[in-house]
Amino acid sequence: MRIKDFKLEDYFAKYEFNVKYTLCSSDCESFSVDELLNIEKGSLEDFKKVWLGYTESLGNPILREEISKLYRNINPEEVIVFSGAEEAIFIFMNVLLKKDDHIIVQYPAYQSLYEIANAIGCKVTKWLMDDETDWELDLQFLESNLTQSTKCIVVNFPHNPTGYLPTEDFYKRIINIAKKNNIYVLSDEVYRLLEYSRAERLPPACDLYDKGISIGVMSKSFGLAGLRIGWIASKDRELYEAMASFKNYTTICNSAPSEFFSILALRNKDIIIKRNLEIIKNNLKFLDEFFSKFDKFFTWVRPKAGSVAFPGLLIEQDTEKFCLDLLEKKGVLLMPSTQFNYGTSHFRIGFGRKNLPDALQHFDNFMTENYG
Numbered sequence: 001m002r003i004k005d006f007k008l009e010d011y012f013a014k015y016e017f018n019v020k021y022t023l024c025s026s027d028c029e030s031f032s033v034d035e036l037l038n039i040e041k042g043s044l045e046d047f048k049k050v051w052l053g054y055t056e057s058l059g060n061p062i063l064r065e066e067i068s069k070l071y072r073n074i075n076p077e078e079v080i081v082f083s084g085a086e087e088a089i090f091i092f093m094n095v096l097l098k099k100d101d102h103i104i105v106q107y108p109a110y111q112s113l114y115e116i117a118n119a120i121g122c123k124v125t126k127w128l129m130d131d132e133t134d135w136e137l138d139l140q141f142l143e144s145n146l147t148q149s150t151k152c153i154v155v156n157f158p159h160n161p162t163g164y165l166p167t168e169d170f171y172k173r174i175i176n177i178a179k180k181n182n183i184y185v186l187s188d189e190v191y192r193l194l195e196y197s198r199a200e201r202l203p204p205a206c207d208l209y210d211k212g213i214s215i216g217v218m219s220k221s222f223g224l225a226g227l228r229i230g231w232i233a234s235k236d237r238e239l240y241e242a243m244a245s246f247k248n249y250t251t252i253c254n255s256a257p258s259e260f261f262s263i264l265a266l267r268n269k270d271i272i273i274k275r276n277l278e279i280i281k282n283n284l285k286f287l288d289e290f291f292s293k294f295d296k297f298f299t300w301v302r303p304k305a306g307s308v309a310f311p312g313l314l315i316e317q318d319t320e321k322f323c324l325d326l327l328e329k330k331g332v333l334l335m336p337s338t339q340f341n342y343g344t345s346h347f348r349i350g351f352g353r354k355n356l357p358d359a360l361q362h363f364d365n366f367m368t369e370n371y372g
């Protein structure tokens with residue numbers, strides 16, 4: 001398989017670990033091993049007993065049980081654990097799609113959500129979002145672009161990079177269009193649980209539809225990206241078996257210590273999600289102030305959920321140059337929209353980390369010194 005470079009991940013690889021402030025991360029603040037073990041009494045003793053042999057290919061049964069509790073109608077036998085959401089997306093696409101199939105992808109998007117399909121030889125239709133309409137999606141576009149060869153609709157709510165979240169009613173209309181046409185919905189739900197209001201949380205796709213494929217991960221809402229634990233929950237047995245078999249050619253099974261920590265985190269998910277939402281809500285206050293202060297220079301569609309947003313530049317400058325200038329002068333990393341193949345005038349900002357107020361102060365100084 002020939003596949004194009006993953007622009008966003010390449011950009012992170014180049015800068016992430018040698019800048020002072022990463023202000024575009026999509027994950028929440030992480031934990032040290034010590035902090036995580038302290039959440040539950042006796043867990044250090046349990047950790048010492050973790051066996052470091054091969055693990056069960058579908059995932060540790062206790063972990064699959066914990067994951068299944070995130071859904072209403074899913075049994076542990078309907079969950080496969082993967083190495084991050086990335087492996088889940090890769091395997092799903094390779095199992096479902098073949099050359100000349102068609103998919104419709106909400107866009108802008110995390111690149112693997114369309115690039116793997118491209119590499120397989122599929123036709124990809126971008127379901128475009130625009131900040132002029134507050135990132136709202138157009139259902140008519142979706143319906144009128146379905147063809148005989150459409151296999152799958154790919155969505156991601158809460159959305160990276162815009163922070164968009166549809167209403168439950170709107171979301172169910174997407175699912176119903178898929179049902180009516182008997183096509184799959186790949187629902188990337190890696191930012192689920194980070195809704196600012198609990199009432200706005202969407203039901204997972206796998207609970208609503210047999211061909212709804214829900215992807216989850218420990219990286220984003222839980223802030224545990226280093227564990228590299230993700231999963232798919234699905235009622236589609238045939239697809240499930242095919243994905244399980246494909247995994248024998250990628251990672252075979254998951255890391256035992258990572259499975260242990262994922263179980264621990266999921267058992268204590270309320271504590272972890274509460275802590276992460278507190279960080280997010282506090283950071284959003286700083287962002288609201290910042291974008292109101294500099295409203296001549298930026299557009300700010302306030303995110304509805306999640307840990308990222310996608311402001312636009314009102315300055316006559318290419319976003320890549322703008323971001324590099326900020327990086328050189330203040331050591332603050334933003335993600336230009338060019339890395340999403342989405343024009344030259346937006347950037348992603350991330351607000352799941354504790355050091356946001358500090359990083360934003362440097363961004364503020366940069367604006368005052370250069371545009372004040």
Ligand SMILES: Cc1ncc(COP(=O)(O)O)c(C=O)c1O
Pocket residue numbers: 026083084085086087110156160188190217218219220225230
């Ligand atoms: C929407 C979306 N899906 C999947 C992934 C991949 O997640 P992971 O790194 O945990 O595999 C990301 C990571 O940024 C993402 O934003």
